[in-house]
Amino acid sequence: MAMKKKKKSKIYIKPKNREKFTKSAKKAGKSVQAHAQAVLDDPNATPTQKKRANFARNSKTWAKKRKKKG
Numbered sequence: 001m002a003m004k005k006k007k008k009s010k011i012y013i014k015p016k017n018r019e020k021f022t023k024s025a026k027k028a029g030k031s032v033q034a035h036a037q038a039v040l041d042d043p044n045a046t047p048t049q050k051k052r053a054n055f056a057r058n059s060k061t062w063a064k065k066r067k068k069k070g
Helices: 020-028 032-041 047-069
Strands: none
């Protein structure tokens, strides 16, 4: 019987950048998704903040798809 290979994630986040947006959300007293929406709506947010917020919104859908597959 052949063993299935585990798929490797194609997305790589540098260790120094991991959890930065989550920490920012906790500091603001919001959930990650609520903070992401607030950052994307804020015209004064930096481009880096907006990129992280958009990544958080997109990764939510990936997590849902992964749960659905089982």
